[in-house]
Amino acid sequence: MTNDQSVTNDEARTVTFRHSGFVILSSFAIRASGFLLALLSIFVATACADNLGILGARPRWSVLENYQGTITHDEFNQLIRDVYCTHGFAPDLIEINDKTARVLTNRKPQKFFTLRFADNDSGRKPVPRLWRPAKSLLPAKPDKPLAGLKIALDPGHLGGKWAKMEERWFQVGSSPPVQEGDLTLRVSLLLAPRLRELGAKVSFIRNSNEPITAKRPDDFRGLARKILIKNGVPQPRANVLDPKDPEKEQTIRWQSEILFYRYSEIRRRAALVNFKLHPDLVLCLHFNAEGWGDPSSPTLTDTNHLHLLVNGSYLAEELEFDDERFEMIRRLLSRVYDEELPLADTIAAAMARESGLPPYEYPTTNSTTKVGASGYVYARNLLATRLYRCPVVYCEPYVMNSKDAFARIQAGDYEGMRPINGVQRKSIFREYADSVVDGLVEYYSKACTVTARSGGL
Numbered sequence: 001m002t003n004d005q006s007v008t009n010d011e012a013r014t015v016t017f018r019h020s021g022f023v024i025l026s027s028f029a030i031r032a033s034g035f036l037l038a039l040l041s042i043f044v045a046t047a048c049a050d051n052l053g054i055l056g057a058r059p060r061w062s063v064l065e066n067y068q069g070t071i072t073h074d075e076f077n078q079l080i081r082d083v084y085c086t087h088g089f090a091p092d093l094i095e096i097n098d099k100t101a102r103v104l105t106n107r108k109p110q111k112f113f114t115l116r117f118a119d120n121d122s123g124r125k126p127v128p129r130l131w132r133p134a135k136s137l138l139p140a141k142p143d144k145p146l147a148g149l150k151i152a153l154d155p156g157h158l159g160g161k162w163a164k165m166e167e168r169w170f171q172v173g174s175s176p177p178v179q180e181g182d183l184t185l186r187v188s189l190l191l192a193p194r195l196r197e198l199g200a201k202v203s204f205i206r207n208s209n210e211p212i213t214a215k216r217p218d219d220f221r222g223l224a225r226k227i228l229i230k231n232g233v234p235q236p237r238a239n240v241l242d243p244k245d246p247e248k249e250q251t252i253r254w255q256s257e258i259l260f261y262r263y264s265e266i267r268r269r270a271a272l273v274n275f276k277l278h279p280d281l282v283l284c285l286h287f288n289a290e291g292w293g294d295p296s297s298p299t300l301t302d303t304n305h306l307h308l309l310v311n312g313s314y315l316a317e318e319l320e321f322d323d324e325r326f327e328m329i330r331r332l333l334s335r336v337y338d339e340e341l342p343l344a345d346t347i348a349a350a351m352a353r354e355s356g357l358p359p360y361e362y363p364t365t366n367s368t369t370k371v372g373a374s375g376y377v378y379a380r381n382l383l384a385t386r387l388y389r390c391p392v393v394y395c396e397p398y399v400m401n402s403k404d405a406f407a408r409i410q411a412g413d414y415e416g417m418r419p420i421n422g423v424q425r426k427s428i429f430r431e432y433a434d435s436v437v438d439g440l441v442e443y444y445s446k447a448c449t450v451t452a453r454s455g456g457l
């Protein structure tokens with residue numbers, strides 16, 4: 001399931017989050033009509049020098065000087081319009097002129113960053129970046145199509161003893177509980193040796209069911225309390241009464257937990273990716289779900305589907321945050337989209353072929369924008385897809401509480417084929433890993449071959 005700011009029914013919860021600044025109370029906002037707007041006005045009214053998302057860092061706009069003259073007006077405009085700002089933005093945030101784009105860096109005081117466009121394609125300066133696009137890798141030997149490629153695997157969530165806290169846990173009767181964080185780790189552990197055999201250098205962003213962040217929920221009690229008060233809960237309760245407590249989101253306990261397992265954890269993972277691992281690609285591995293209701297008596301559904309996400313489709317209110325706006329512009333200028341979209345499309349097609357799953361259709365277009373040609377890929381602004389400074393492909397196959405996937409998860413991992421609900425199937429974990437491998441091999445074989453040919457001309 002998506003890990004950040006979800007508003008869609010791919011989250012197995014009625015709880016919905018969206019906007020990092022007031023993310024934590026947004027389900028309350030939905031119950032109380034108009035509350036979201038009230039929150040926005042609170043934030044705007046109290047905005048001081050820095051207007052940052054939760055646990056966000058002050059942006060270093062000067063870094064963007066390195067991208068002067070690396071993009072033409074038309075390319076910038078097209079990426080803003082079709083990928084990153086598909087929901088529009090306040091007119092004073094980004095002003096696109098013929099020769100320059102002016103981006104607001106801070107509303108109080110009014111400060112701007114000015115990007116100078118390249119005059120034309122041939123006048124473009126090279127894009128500075130630490131990751132390597134497929135076409136810059138050496139043509140690979142047929143048996144090592146991923147030679148030299150640095151891939152970081154990011155198994156979504158934590159699993160283990162944290163799975164209940166993360167609300168990525170359900171149990172049918174006395175069967176073993178389903179914990180998304182454990183399933184994603186299992187897929188990663190199958191995937192890594194396969195990728196290494198093909199020549200890739202593989203690292204794990206998480207390889208156990210322990211968090212990367214050294215913080216724990218208790219470290220965030222003060223911040224949780226502040227957020228609640230700021231969002232109109234003057235005297236927040238300390239603890240959740242029980243898992244069905246209708247006002248649990250308004251407690252310091254619930255808020256501090258989400259600050260720990262989502263915001264602090266993903267920001268630490270991003271630091272690991274950006275400052276230590278420097279991969280050419282991050283694969284975020286998840287399983288999806290439909291609303292399951294009571295986790296100890298969950299609803300199983302006939303619905304099963306697949307989709308993949310790349311970064312984009314920022315909401316107008318997300319762009320109000322200085323750090324999110326900065327991260328979006330940096331991402332755009334680093335041209336990750338040129339790599340992650342065709343890669344996501346190719347992996348999606350392989351996953352669709354192997355799993356037979358139909359594309360997921362989001363019930364609204366409020367937070368996502370369909371992109372690419374496969375019909376399975378959406379742009380969406382998630383914390384991980386935004387913060388990792390390299391191409392990121394975020395996989396969301398299988399509805400864990402579909403009757404089919406549930407039976408396959410319960411069957412565990414095995415070699416070969418076994419009858420599941422009367423059909424011969426691979427283990428769901430191997431099918432997931434195999435199809436990701438197939439997509440990667442297809443993409444990198446093709447990209448490197450094209451380069452080899454064009455290099456010889």
Ligand SMILES: [Zn+2]
Binds near residue numbers: 001156
């Ligand atoms: Zn997930």
